[in-house]
Amino acid sequence: MDALRADEINKIGVWGMGGVGKTTLVKQVSQLAEDEKLFITRVYVDVSWTRDSEKLQDGIAKIQQKIADMLGLEFKGKDESTRAAELKQRLQKEKILIILDDIWKEVSLEEVGIPSKDDQKGCKIVMASRNEDLLRKDMGAKECFPLQHLPEKEAWNLFKKTAGDSVEGDKLQHIAIEVVNECGGLPIAIVTIANALKGECVAIWENALDELRSAAPTNISGVDDKVYGCLKWSYDHLKGDEVKSLFLLCGWLSYGDISMHQLLQYAMGLDLFDHINSLEKARNKLVTLVRTLKASSLLLDGEDHRNGIGGASRLLFMDADNKSVRMHDVVRDVARNIASKDPHRFVVREHDEEWSKTDGSKYISLNCEDVHELPHRLVCPELQFLLLQNISPTLNIPHTFFEGMNLLKVLDLSEMHFTTLPSTLHSLPNLRTLRLDRCKLGDIALIGELKKLQVLSMVGSDIQQLPSEMGQLTNLRLLDLNDCWELDVIPRNILSSLSRLECLCMKRSFTQWAAEGVSDGESNACLSELNHLRHLTTIEIQVPAVELLPKEDMFFENLTRYAIFDGSFYSWERKYKTSKQLKLRQVDLLLRDGIGKLLKKTEDLELSNLEEVCRGPIPPRSLDNLKTLHVEECHGLKFLFLLSRGLSQLEEMTIKHCNAMQQIITWEGEFEIKEVDHVGTDLQLLPKLQFLKLRDLPELMNFDYFGSNLETASQGMCSQGNPDIHMPFFSYQVSFPNLEKLILHDLPKLREIWHHQLPLVSFHNLQILKVYNCPGLLNLIPSHLIQSLDNLKEMVVDNCEVLKHVFDFQGLDGNIRILPRLESLRLEALPKLRRVVCNEDDDKNDSVRCRFSSSTAFHNLKFLSITNCGNQVEDEGHINTPMEDVVLFDGKVSFPNLEKLILHYLPKLREIWHHQHPPESFYNLQILEVYNCPSLLNLIPSHLIQRFDNLKKLEVDNCEVLKHVFDLQGLDGNIRILPRLESLKLNELPKLRRVVCNEDEDKNDSVRCLFFSSTAFQNLKFLYIKYCGYKVEDEEHISTPKEDVVLFDGKVSFPKIEKLILYDVPNIPFKMNIK
Incomplete structure (x- = not known):
C-alpha cells in the first residue's frame, strides 16, 4: 500500500509461483486503494493470453477496449495507434489504477496507451506474473513484491x-x-x-x-x-464423465473468459451430455455442471460481466448465474496436461509444428497465425473437434482437407473468407456444430448437406442471402444470425422447414419480413412461418412494423426467452436486463391476441410513440410479471395505466418525453374508492419498485390518483378557485417500501412530492434522490418524512427556482439522528434557497443567516457541493440585515467525515465557518474548492487551521475581497500547518495581501511576503498563483514601493515542491528568498 501511495512509483510488480494467490492479492489491494480513495477508478485486465506470442498484437486491442469500457470511454479512432493516443490522453488526466494480471511476455504499455514514464504521476500500474525478471527488466516495475506459500x-x-x-x-x-x-x-x-x-x-x-x-x-x-x-x-473425484469432460473442454479452450453460449454450442456438438438432444435440456445441464465445477473451485466466474449489446446471443443465459466462465491459469495448465493424455487426446497445435500423416487426436486447436496454406488432406480418423484460431484472411482451405475426418462433430472456422465452402465439407456426416462467426461468406449452399447439424452460428458474418438448401437442416436446434447487418434475403419456407429449431437469434440482422398472405415465390420469409416451429422457446427478432406479427398465437405460446423489437437497429442499444423483452411502437397492446398473451409473460417492456397503451382497461394480471418498464415519446398519453391492481413485480420504471401525460397510474371502480376512504390504508402499489425515473413530462401533476376518472383527478390536483392548493405528487395511499433510487427531472407542474401522512414503511429504502429542473417545487423533504429516509446516501437538487429550504426540521426533537447514512449532497441553481435546513429557531438570530443551521448533524456526509444558491433571497422581514451577512455553517454543525467541499457562485457568502465548531468537525476534509464568492472575507480562520490536517487540495478562484487565505493569528509559531496539503491553486484574488496572515506580519512590512515566515507546508508539491493582489491598497504604507513584494520570506520551507506557476502577479519581480 505504501508503494501505491508513493508518487515516485508508478509501476508495481507482484510475482510468485502459480496458485500462490497473486490474483487475490492484487484484487484485495485495489479494493483497499478504492476504500482509501487513492484513485478515481480501477481497471482489472486478465492478460493470461500473453503466454501465446501470436496473440500479443491482438491483445493490445483487447486491453484498450477493456480499459475504455471500464472508463466509459468511446473511441473515435479505429486503428490501435489512434486509440492509444485517446486512451493516454484520458489516463494522464486522472488518478487511475490499472491491474494487469498473469503476464507471461512483455506488453508494450505505450502501444496500449498506458502512460508508463517515470514522471507520470496520475496513472499507476500493478502487474502480476510468475516471473520476477519479466516484471523488473521488461515491464520496468520500480517495486516488486514476492508472494510466498502461506504459513x-x-x-x-x-x-x-x-x-x-x-x-x-x-x-x-x-x-x-x-x-x-x-x-x-x-x-x-x-x-x-x-x-x-x-x-x-x-x-x-x-x-x-x-x-x-x-x-x-x-x-x-x-x-x-x-x-x-x-x-x-x-x-x-468429480462425479460423472459429463462434468469431467466439461472441465477438460474448458481447460482446452482459449485463455480468458469463455461464454456460456459458446460452451453450449460446443457441448451440443460433442454430445457431451449423454442422450440429451434438446437444446433447453442441454442448457440446463450445462448450468448445473458449471455450478458443480465452481463449487469445487475448478472453475471461476468470468471477469467480463458486461451484458454486451453486440456479438453472440446471451439471451439463453440471462436468467443464469453466469454469462461467462474462466479458469485459473494453474487449473488450466493441469486440465491441459490431463487432456493431452489418452483417452482424451486434446491437442493445442502451433502453426510451425510438423503434421504427421495420421493423427490420433480427438480434439485439435490449430493456431493459424501467419499460416497461408494447410495440408491438402489431414487424416484424423478419431478427430471430433477442430478449432482453427487466429486465421489469416488469406488462408485457403484445400477442398480435400476434410476427407479424413469422418467422425468430426464440431468445426469452428470463424473469421475466414469463403467464396464457396470447401467441397469436402459434405463428407462430414456426423457434424453437429458449425461456427462461421465473423466470416466473409459467398455461396454456402453446401451447408444443406449437413443433415445432422444441430448448431449453426454465423454471428457478425458478411452474408447477404441464406441459401434455400438450408431448409434441409431439419435437425437444427440453434441458429445464430446476430449482427448479420447485410442479410436481406431469407427465401420463403426455409424457416418453417427447421422443424426442430429451439433458438433463433437475429439481433441487428434480417428485417425484411414479408407481409402475411403474399404468395410471390420470390418473396422473403414472413413471420407466420414461425408458427410451424413448435419447439421454438428462444427468439431474438426485429420487425419493421408490429402488424407483421402473426395473428395466431401459436408462435408465442412456447416462448420462454424472447427479445422482440419493433423499430430500427438502434432499438437494441439498451442492454438486456431480463430474458423476456418486448419493445413496441405505435401499437395497441390489445390489438392482437398474440401480443396480449405475450405481454402476460413479459418482464421488460419498452413502449414508444403510443397514442394510448390500450383501448380500455388492461385485463387483470396482464402485467403481473413485468419487472422493467420504459416509456418514451408517447405524446398522446394522458395517463399510463388504468388498472385496479397489478405491477406487483415491477422493479424499474422510466418514463420520459411524454408531452401530454398528466399522471402515471389512475384507478377506477368502486372497489378502490371504498378502500381509500380509510386514511392510512396501504394498497402496496408497486411493492417491489426499486428504481423510478420521470423526465420531461410538462403536464405531469401526480403519480397516482384514486378516483373514478382522469377529470376528477385533475380537479383534485389544483382547485380552479385557489391555485395555491396543491395535491402531493405521491398519494398517502401509496407505499414504495423497496424504492432505492428516485429521479425527478423536468417536471414544471411538480409542487410537493410527499403527502403529509404516509405509511411508515414508505420510501424507507430510498438511497438516491435526484431532483432536476422543477421550477414550481415548494418543499423537498418535510419534517414528517425525515425519519423515513435513514438509508438515503446520495442527494442532488438542481435548478428548482422557488425552493427555499431543502430539509425541514421544524417540530423535530433536537437530538434526533438526521439522515445518518447520507454521503453525498449536491445543491445547484437554487436562487431562492434561504437555508439548507429550516428550523423553528432560525429567525431568533437572523442578523447572521446560516445555510446549515445548528440542528444539522449529517454525521456520514463525505461530499458537499453548493453552487449558485441563494442569489435571489429576499429579506423583507429583515430590512436592516445586510444581504451579504451569510455564514455557511453555524457553530454546532458537525461534519466529522466530510472529505470534499465545493462552493461555487455564492455572491452573498461572507463566512464559511462559525467561530466555534465541535471538535470533530471537518477533521477529514481533503479537498476544498471555493470559486466565485465575491463577498467572502475569510477562508480558513486560525481556530480551524488545526482541524485541516488531512487537507490535500485547496483551490480558491475569483473571490474579489479576500485578503488572506490562511489566518494564523494567535497560533504557536512552531505549529504544523496543513501537513498533508499537496496542491494549492489561487486565481483571481485581486485584493489578496498575503496567503498567510499573522500578527507579526506588519513589523517588517517594508517587504510584504505572500508566504510569511510561519508557513511550513511540508508536503506541498504544486503551487499555482495567477492574477492575485493587483488591487491591493496600501493606504497605511504609501511609501512602500510596490515592487517591494516577495513571494516567500526567508524561513519558508517547501521541501517537496515539484511545480510552481506564477502568472500575472503584479509587484513581484520574481524575488524568491527560499531557504
Whole structure:
C-alpha cells in the first residue's frame, strides 16, 4: 500500500509461483486503494493470453477496449495507434489504477496507451506474473513484491474456513492437518481440496491423504507438484464423465473468459451430455455442471460481466448465474496436461509444428497465425473437434482437407473468407456444430448437406442471402444470425422447414419480413412461418412494423426467452436486463391476441410513440410479471395505466418525453374508492419498485390518483378557485417500501412530492434522490418524512427556482439522528434557497443567516457541493440585515467525515465557518474548492487551521475581497500547518495581501511576503498563483514601493515542491528568498 501511495512509483510488480494467490492479492489491494480513495477508478485486465506470442498484437486491442469500457470511454479512432493516443490522453488526466494480471511476455504499455514514464504521476500500474525478471527488466516495475506459500497457521485457517468447522473434530483433525500439509501452503490447492472433501466421511479423507502422498510428479512449468496432485485428485473425484469432460473442454479452450453460449454450442456438438438432444435440456445441464465445477473451485466466474449489446446471443443465459466462465491459469495448465493424455487426446497445435500423416487426436486447436496454406488432406480418423484460431484472411482451405475426418462433430472456422465452402465439407456426416462467426461468406449452399447439424452460428458474418438448401437442416436446434447487418434475403419456407429449431437469434440482422398472405415465390420469409416451429422457446427478432406479427398465437405460446423489437437497429442499444423483452411502437397492446398473451409473460417492456397503451382497461394480471418498464415519446398519453391492481413485480420504471401525460397510474371502480376512504390504508402499489425515473413530462401533476376518472383527478390536483392548493405528487395511499433510487427531472407542474401522512414503511429504502429542473417545487423533504429516509446516501437538487429550504426540521426533537447514512449532497441553481435546513429557531438570530443551521448533524456526509444558491433571497422581514451577512455553517454543525467541499457562485457568502465548531468537525476534509464568492472575507480562520490536517487540495478562484487565505493569528509559531496539503491553486484574488496572515506580519512590512515566515507546508508539491493582489491598497504604507513584494520570506520551507506557476502577479519581480 505504501508503494501505491508513493508518487515516485508508478509501476508495481507482484510475482510468485502459480496458485500462490497473486490474483487475490492484487484484487484485495485495489479494493483497499478504492476504500482509501487513492484513485478515481480501477481497471482489472486478465492478460493470461500473453503466454501465446501470436496473440500479443491482438491483445493490445483487447486491453484498450477493456480499459475504455471500464472508463466509459468511446473511441473515435479505429486503428490501435489512434486509440492509444485517446486512451493516454484520458489516463494522464486522472488518478487511475490499472491491474494487469498473469503476464507471461512483455506488453508494450505505450502501444496500449498506458502512460508508463517515470514522471507520470496520475496513472499507476500493478502487474502480476510468475516471473520476477519479466516484471523488473521488461515491464520496468520500480517495486516488486514476492508472494510466498502461506504459513502453516494461515493455511490451516483457510482450509478450515472452506471445509467447515467439522475438520476440528477428534476423528478428523489430525488427518485434515496432514491433508493441508500436502497442499504445500498454496491457496488454490488448499481451497480445491477443502471443497472436494467437505462433508465427507473419515474413510474418504484417509483415502484422499494416501492418494495425495502417492501422486506422481509432473513437469508442468510453473506448477508445483503438490498443487498438481491436489488438482488432479479433485478432478479424479468429480462425479460423472459429463462434468469431467466439461472441465477438460474448458481447460482446452482459449485463455480468458469463455461464454456460456459458446460452451453450449460446443457441448451440443460433442454430445457431451449423454442422450440429451434438446437444446433447453442441454442448457440446463450445462448450468448445473458449471455450478458443480465452481463449487469445487475448478472453475471461476468470468471477469467480463458486461451484458454486451453486440456479438453472440446471451439471451439463453440471462436468467443464469453466469454469462461467462474462466479458469485459473494453474487449473488450466493441469486440465491441459490431463487432456493431452489418452483417452482424451486434446491437442493445442502451433502453426510451425510438423503434421504427421495420421493423427490420433480427438480434439485439435490449430493456431493459424501467419499460416497461408494447410495440408491438402489431414487424416484424423478419431478427430471430433477442430478449432482453427487466429486465421489469416488469406488462408485457403484445400477442398480435400476434410476427407479424413469422418467422425468430426464440431468445426469452428470463424473469421475466414469463403467464396464457396470447401467441397469436402459434405463428407462430414456426423457434424453437429458449425461456427462461421465473423466470416466473409459467398455461396454456402453446401451447408444443406449437413443433415445432422444441430448448431449453426454465423454471428457478425458478411452474408447477404441464406441459401434455400438450408431448409434441409431439419435437425437444427440453434441458429445464430446476430449482427448479420447485410442479410436481406431469407427465401420463403426455409424457416418453417427447421422443424426442430429451439433458438433463433437475429439481433441487428434480417428485417425484411414479408407481409402475411403474399404468395410471390420470390418473396422473403414472413413471420407466420414461425408458427410451424413448435419447439421454438428462444427468439431474438426485429420487425419493421408490429402488424407483421402473426395473428395466431401459436408462435408465442412456447416462448420462454424472447427479445422482440419493433423499430430500427438502434432499438437494441439498451442492454438486456431480463430474458423476456418486448419493445413496441405505435401499437395497441390489445390489438392482437398474440401480443396480449405475450405481454402476460413479459418482464421488460419498452413502449414508444403510443397514442394510448390500450383501448380500455388492461385485463387483470396482464402485467403481473413485468419487472422493467420504459416509456418514451408517447405524446398522446394522458395517463399510463388504468388498472385496479397489478405491477406487483415491477422493479424499474422510466418514463420520459411524454408531452401530454398528466399522471402515471389512475384507478377506477368502486372497489378502490371504498378502500381509500380509510386514511392510512396501504394498497402496496408497486411493492417491489426499486428504481423510478420521470423526465420531461410538462403536464405531469401526480403519480397516482384514486378516483373514478382522469377529470376528477385533475380537479383534485389544483382547485380552479385557489391555485395555491396543491395535491402531493405521491398519494398517502401509496407505499414504495423497496424504492432505492428516485429521479425527478423536468417536471414544471411538480409542487410537493410527499403527502403529509404516509405509511411508515414508505420510501424507507430510498438511497438516491435526484431532483432536476422543477421550477414550481415548494418543499423537498418535510419534517414528517425525515425519519423515513435513514438509508438515503446520495442527494442532488438542481435548478428548482422557488425552493427555499431543502430539509425541514421544524417540530423535530433536537437530538434526533438526521439522515445518518447520507454521503453525498449536491445543491445547484437554487436562487431562492434561504437555508439548507429550516428550523423553528432560525429567525431568533437572523442578523447572521446560516445555510446549515445548528440542528444539522449529517454525521456520514463525505461530499458537499453548493453552487449558485441563494442569489435571489429576499429579506423583507429583515430590512436592516445586510444581504451579504451569510455564514455557511453555524457553530454546532458537525461534519466529522466530510472529505470534499465545493462552493461555487455564492455572491452573498461572507463566512464559511462559525467561530466555534465541535471538535470533530471537518477533521477529514481533503479537498476544498471555493470559486466565485465575491463577498467572502475569510477562508480558513486560525481556530480551524488545526482541524485541516488531512487537507490535500485547496483551490480558491475569483473571490474579489479576500485578503488572506490562511489566518494564523494567535497560533504557536512552531505549529504544523496543513501537513498533508499537496496542491494549492489561487486565481483571481485581486485584493489578496498575503496567503498567510499573522500578527507579526506588519513589523517588517517594508517587504510584504505572500508566504510569511510561519508557513511550513511540508508536503506541498504544486503551487499555482495567477492574477492575485493587483488591487491591493496600501493606504497605511504609501511609501512602500510596490515592487517591494516577495513571494516567500526567508524561513519558508517547501521541501517537496515539484511545480510552481506564477502568472500575472503584479509587484513581484520574481524575488524568491527560499531557504
